[in-house]
Amino acid sequence: MPPVFGVLFDGIAYGMLLFLMSVGLSVTLGMMNFVNLAHCSFAMLGGYVTVTLMNALGWPFFATLPVAFIAGAVASIVLERLFFRRFYNSNELNQCLLTIGIVFVSIAAAAYIYGTDQQPMQLPPYLQGSIHFRGLDLAVYRLFLIAAAALITIVLVVTLEWTRFGAQVRAAVNNQRMARGLGIDVDTLFGFTFALGGGLAGLGGALAIAMLGLDPSFALTYLIYVLIVVSVGGLGSIAGSFAAAMLLGVADMAGEYYIPALSSVLIYLVMLVMIMWRPSGLFGRR
Amino acid sequence: MAEMLLSFRDVRAGYGAGIVLDAITFDLPENGSLALLGRNGVGKSTLILTIMGMTQIGRGRIVWRGRDITTDAPHRRARAGIGWVAQEREIFSALTVEENLTVAARPGRWDLKSVYDLFPRLAERRRNFGNQLSGGEQQMLAIARALMTNPALLLLDEPLEGLAPIVVEELAAAIRRMTGEGANAFILVEQHADIALSLTQSALVIERGRIVHSGASAALLADHAALDRLVGLRLAEA
Ligand SMILES: Nc1ncnc2c1ncn2[C@@H]1O[C@H](COP(=O)(O)OP(=O)(O)O)[C@@H](O)[C@H]1O
Ligand SMILES: [Mg+2]
Numbered sequence: 001m002p003p004v005f006g007v008l009f010d011g012i013a014y015g016m017l018l019f020l021m022s023v024g025l026s027v028t029l030g031m032m033n034f035v036n037l038a039h040c041s042f043a044m045l046g047g048y049v050t051v052t053l054m055n056a057l058g059w060p061f062f063a064t065l066p067v068a069f070i071a072g073a074v075a076s077i078v079l080e081r082l083f084f085r086r087f088y089n090s091n092e093l094n095q096c097l098l099t100i101g102i103v104f105v106s107i108a109a110a111a112y113i114y115g116t117d118q119q120p121m122q123l124p125p126y127l128q129g130s131i132h133f134r135g136l137d138l139a140v141y142r143l144f145l146i147a148a149a150a151l152i153t154i155v156l157v158v159t160l161e162w163t164r165f166g167a168q169v170r171a172a173v174n175n176q177r178m179a180r181g182l183g184i185d186v187d188t189l190f191g192f193t194f195a196l197g198g199g200l201a202g203l204g205g206a207l208a209i210a211m212l213g214l215d216p217s218f219a220l221t222y223l224i225y226v227l228i229v230v231s232v233g234g235l236g237s238i239a240g241s242f243a244a245a246m247l248l249g250v251a252d253m254a255g256e257y258y259i260p261a262l263s264s265v266l267i268y269l270v271m272l273v274m275i276m277w278r279p280s281g282l283f284g285r286r
Numbered sequence: 287m288a289e290m291l292l293s294f295r296d297v298r299a300g301y302g303a304g305i306v307l308d309a310i311t312f313d314l315p316e317n318g319s320l321a322l323l324g325r326n327g328v329g330k331s332t333l334i335l336t337i338m339g340m341t342q343i344g345r346g347r348i349v350w351r352g353r354d355i356t357t358d359a360p361h362r363r364a365r366a367g368i369g370w371v372a373q374e375r376e377i378f379s380a381l382t383v384e385e386n387l388t389v390a391a392r393p394g395r396w397d398l399k400s401v402y403d404l405f406p407r408l409a410e411r412r413r414n415f416g417n418q419l420s421g422g423e424q425q426m427l428a429i430a431r432a433l434m435t436n437p438a439l440l441l442l443d444e445p446l447e448g449l450a451p452i453v454v455e456e457l458a459a460a461i462r463r464m465t466g467e468g469a470n471a472f473i474l475v476e477q478h479a480d481i482a483l484s485l486t487q488s489a490l491v492i493e494r495g496r497i498v499h500s501g502a503s504a505a506l507l508a509d510h511a512a513l514d515r516l517v518g519l520r521l522a523e524a
Binding site: 164167168170171173174175177178179180181182183184185186 | 338340359360361364365370372376378379380381385386388389390392431432435
């Protein structure tokens with residue numbers, strides 16, 4: 001297979017994962033200006049839920065995915081009610097300190113329970129191997145990732161662009177005070193959005209294991225990528241997050257393939273260029 | 287005394303620790319109308335925001351249909367029947383005109399059809415986004431959006447401010463039509479005191495955060511000397 005197609009294919013699959021793991025943060029950051037650095041801990045939780053259910057209880061891979069979603073959603077809503085809620089009117093430094101603390105707690109908890117090794121995970125046979133298509137060699141799991149994330153993206157976009165719930169979320173992101181003044185219960189709306197975002201992160205984390213691996217450092221490693229996606233994509237913009245995640249996924253894969261020596265810096269260069277070109281994000285509205 | 291729609295009892299309000307309004311007391315009956323006059327910066331918008339629950343209240347009580355709402359959250363007040371047209375319009379730029387109208391709509395006699403009848407220009411612009419509108423269109427949308435919540439009390443904060451004279455006439459006519467039916471109460475803040483007084487039953491004049499005059503709109507409109515003294519009115523201009 002010509003490398004450029006392989007790199008693109010892997011980059012898109014990777015970008016899909018990044019999108020799932022970051023879209024919730026983009027929306028909630030845009031809506032409440034709350035900097036939740038613990039967002040990737042929800043993704044990590046989803047990952048551990050899936051490996052536990054599969055390895056310890058013998059659940060099939062697909063059956064674990066809804067549970068990973070629910071785990072991410074429940075964990076995020078519990079943290080929101082217990083801690084985050086009190087910090088909405090606080091400054092960003094306090095929010096960062098609180099949530100980075102939660103990241104370290106989640107890392108320590110994961111290491112305590114599961115150890116620091118990579119978690120083994122056996123994909124079902126029908127998701128293994130690759131198919132050959134016009135001379136291309138396409139890994140089945142990555143194809144599945146792209147299809148699944150594309151489907152979720154469509155559902156998400158339809159929900160946000162075509163339903164009243166979506167219009168209320170966009171209105172609250174746009175002008176929270178006016179939304180409240182028209183009778184929209186922004187706090188409850190935000191609770192739902194927060195749970196949805198945490199759930200998607202949990203699902204993304206579960207889907208990520210087979211491609212990115214899973215160990216306790218996951219919550220911090222991918223936080224960097226998620227933050228880049230959110231800042232490049234623009235707060236509260238689904239389309240922006242999607243484009244930024246694709247760009248980052250492909251750039252990272254291309255860097256690793258073509259200039260391995262530079263690969264760890266390349267994404268930061270991409271981010272720098274994008275932020276200088278579009279300070280409020282690709283599709284940023286403010 | 288008939289049951290009042292909205293009553294303020296000795297309310298003190300402001301932002302944070304800063305007091306802007308003090309000793310505010312007034313009553314508004316069901317379907318009543320009130321002009322809120324006063325020079326720039328005296329606290330008219332702050333009074334509107336206080337009705338919406340968006341300021342800090344230091345003392346006093348706000349009563350809505352016999353129920354104390356002094357500590358109610360803004361969205362509860364909106365749902366109880368208060369419709370707010372903000373001075374800065376605050377259109378949702380990320381929503382289309384039609385989404386702006388439906389996003390918080392509640393059932394009642396105002397629906398898409400009747401607000402489009404009132405403002406035909408909004409119907410033409412229904413698929414445009416909020417930030418693609420002229421100032422006059424934004425103001426029409428802000429009013430229509432509040433009407434779509436079918437409020438028992440409509441708060442209009444300087445709806446004619448900063449608009450071209452021709453648009454002012456068009457909007458004033460629409461406001462006259464909409465309020466003339468007397469189907470809901472409204473409070474109108476307006477620099478054009480003559481327009482505000484001709485549209486309302488009673489008037490409050492505020493100066494440095496306190497009520498300095500309260501009475502019938504018609505009487506104040508006829509008393510040029512008082513008007514000039516209270517609001518420095520430029521009636522001749524209008
Ligand atoms: N968000 C705010 N925070 C602090 N002070 C404010 C705020 N908004 C208005 N003020 C102050 O409150 C006073 C009254 O303002 P406002 O109610 O907007 O007057 P008006 O609508 O009559 O022109 C002014 O002195 C203004 O500076
Ligand atoms: Mg004002």
